[in-house]
Every structure is written in structure tokens, then in C-alpha cells.
Amino acid sequence: MRLSSHFDVGAECVLYEGDCLTLLKEMPDDFVQLVVTSPPYNLGKPYESRLEIEDYLAQQRQVIEESVRVLKPQGSICWQVGNYVDEGEIIPLDIVLYPLFAALGLQLRNRIVWHFGHGLHASKRFSGRYEVILWFTKTEDYVFNLDAVRVPQKYPQKKYFKGPKKGELSGNPLGKNPGDVWEIPNVKANHVEKTLHPCQFPVELIERLVLALTNAGDWVFDPFMGVGTTAIAALMHQRQAIGAEIMPEYVEIAKERLRQAENGQLRIRPMERPVYDPHGAGPQVPPQVIALNSAQLPLLEEKQTMYDAPSETEETP
Numbered sequence: 001m002r003l004s005s006h007f008d009v010g011a012e013c014v015l016y017e018g019d020c021l022t023l024l025k026e027m028p029d030d031f032v033q034l035v036v037t038s039p040p041y042n043l044g045k046p047y048e049s050r051l052e053i054e055d056y057l058a059q060q061r062q063v064i065e066e067s068v069r070v071l072k073p074q075g076s077i078c079w080q081v082g083n084y085v086d087e088g089e090i091i092p093l094d095i096v097l098y099p100l101f102a103a104l105g106l107q108l109r110n111r112i113v114w115h116f117g118h119g120l121h122a123s124k125r126f127s128g129r130y131e132v133i134l135w136f137t138k139t140e141d142y143v144f145n146l147d148a149v150r151v152p153q154k155y156p157q158k159k160y161f162k163g164p165k166k167g168e169l170s171g172n173p174l175g176k177n178p179g180d181v182w183e184i185p186n187v188k189a190n191h192v193e194k195t196l197h198p199c200q201f202p203v204e205l206i207e208r209l210v211l212a213l214t215n216a217g218d219w220v221f222d223p224f225m226g227v228g229t230t231a232i233a234a235l236m237h238q239r240q241a242i243g244a245e246i247m248p249e250y251v252e253i254a255k256e257r258l259r260q261a262e263n264g265q266l267r268i269r270p271m272e273r274p275v276y277d278p279h280g281a282g283p284q285v286p287p288q289v290i291a292l293n294s295a296q297l298p299l300l301e302e303k304q305t306m307y308d309a310p311s312e313t314e315e316t317p
């Protein structure tokens with residue numbers, strides 16, 4: 001695989017260390033098929049300065065405008081967000097960000113609710129157990145590969161009980177549409193993919209978007225790339241990946257994860273694994289080991305990182 005630290009159309013993966021707007025300025029119009037990201041939520045995490053909400057939205061507007069410019073006409077943009085919290089009051093970021101996308105003429109296809117079982121325990125409101133993904137398209141003519149992401153039917157043997165199709169199976173044999181509420185464990189301490197990043201995507205969340213909204217060979221872009229989860233999900237499905245990350249230690253972890261993937265050592269939670277059931281029901285699906293299909297990843301710097309993949313026994317979700 002060819003990895004580059006700067007914009008390069010000949011690379012399969014671009015990991016840019018720095019501000020996403022600087023990378024975006026290098027990128028041509030109509031270049032990527034999918035923009036998928038989780039921006040800082042303005043919560044004062046180690047990688048962000050807390051701003052007045054108006055200033056935060058102005059910053060986001062710049063990144064969104066540039067991301068839309070580099071998006072292909074048949075492409076999609078997925079902005080994954082939770083709540084901004086101001087003195088105990090929550091402001092759902094999808095509500096305040098939606099107008100920015102709408103003003104650019106983007107069309108909202110789904111507001112996907114990502115439900116997970118773990119998080120902070122609130123004492124003055126109900127504990128937050130979901131975030132959302134706003135999925136917009138640039139035009140009405142967009143890629144949507146539903147068959148690639150179908151999930152098993154609840155009652156696969158169910159048949160029509162009357163009418164001309166009586167006795168035939170009523171469901172699609174390829175499985176059902178996954179719907180717009182996705183139950184996927186978030187990456188907490190005992191998740192097989194956990195790194196030191198405080199809020200990384202689970203790979204399976206991005207895999208579903210990559211498979212549904214892009215085709216093999218397409219470019220997938222993450223302006224706030226963190227530890228490279230979007231790049232992993234894209235590369236493991238034969239797409240090309242480009243992303244920016246401002247914190248050097250996260251870029252190093254992203255490179256390390258890609259190195260592990262290329263060496264057949266990166267373990268992820270497989271899409272097929274059911275959510276943990278305390279009663280022990282459901283199949284046991286082991287971690288999936290990623291092995292990208294080429295020999296050596298020519299990393300630009302060969303620095304060692306502090307990151308160690310968690311061991312098998314630490315994983316429960």
C-alpha cells in the first residue's frame with residue numbers, strides 16, 4: 001500500500017498531520033465519494049479549545065463548505081455528532097449543524113440514531129445513550145448499495161399468508177434493510193479496538209457507511225481523522241482513504257493501526273457480532289483480524305508508539 005503524509009492522488013492512503021482546512025485547500029473539486037467524520041463537540045477535550053457556540057459553528061461551516069466542494073456529485077457526507085453541554089443544558093449538535101448543510105443545498109437522507117449501552121452516568125438528567133449521524137447527499141443521483149449492508153431477517157422463514165404470493169417467503173433472501181437505528185457498542189475500555197483516543201469510532205460503524213455509500217476504488221475522506229478508524233474501514237473494503245488529524249500522537253497511532261492491518265495483526269469487532277447479551281444468548285463471534293492485501297506499508301517515519309492492542313481477555317462487548 002502507498003501511504004502519503006500529503007495530498008497525493010497516486011497514494012492509496014493519505015494521513016495528513018495538521019489542520020483539515022489546510023489539507024482541504026489542496027484537494028480538487030468533486031474528488032471524494034464519501035466524507036465521514038466526527039468533529040470535535042466543543043466540550044473542551046484535550047484536542048480542542050472550548051468556544052462560544054457561534055464561533056464553533058463558524059469553524060464547522062468552513063470545514064463543511066470545503067468538504068462539500070471536494071465531494072463528487074453522486075457522493076455522500078456523514079457528520080456524526082452528539083451533544084454540546086453548556087452549564088448542564090444540552091444542545092444537540094445535529095440540530096444546530098443541520099442549517100449549515102441545508103444552506104449548501106445538501107439533501108438529508110437519514111438521521112441515523114447510533115445507540116450504545118455504555119457512557120457517563122448522569123445524575124440530573126437521563127444518561128445519554130445515543131448519538132446521531134446526519135447523512136446528506138450532494139444531489140438526487142447518489143450511490144446507495146443497500147444489498148451490501150443488509151442484515152439477517154428476524155423471521156427468515158416468514159411467508160405471505162394470503163394473496164397471489166401466498167406460501168412464498170415474504171422477506172428479501174439477502175436480508176433486511178438495517179434501518180435508521182443502529183445498535184453498535186461504542187469504544188470503551190474493554191473494546192477490542194480501544195486506543196488512547198477518548199472517542200474513536202468503532203470500525204463497524206464506518207464499514208456500513210463505506211459499503212453502502214461508495215464503490216471499490218472510491219476515495220473516503222475524514223477531516224477529523226483521530227486514530228484513523230475511517231481509513232481502516234475504507235482500506236479493508238478496497239477503497240482509498242484520506243484524512244487530517246491535528247494531534248501528532250493520534251496520527252502515530254493511526255499509522256500503527258494501519259501497519260498492524262497490513263501485517264495481519266489488527267483485531268476489530270466484527271459487524272456480524274450481536275450486541276452482548278447478559279443471558280448468554282446468541283452466537284459467539286470472535287474478533288476479526290484485518291489483513292490488508294499488500295506486502296509492506298512504506299511508512300514515512302518509523303517511530304514506535306506507546307499504543308498496544310488490548311489483549312483478548314480484556315474484551316467483552
Ligand SMILES: C[S@@+](CC[C@H](N)C(=O)[O-])C[C@H]1O[C@@H](n2cnc3c(N)ncnc32)[C@H](O)[C@@H]1O
Pocket residue numbers: 018019020021037038039040041047048197199200201202223224225226227228229230244245246247250
Ligand atoms: C471526535 S475525534 C474523531 C475521532 C475519530 N473518529 C477516530 O475514530 O479516531 C475529533 C478529532 O479531530 C481532531 N481535530 C480537532 N481539530 C482539528 C482540525 N482543525 N484539523 C484536524 N483534526 C482536528 C482531534 O484531535 C480529534 O482527534
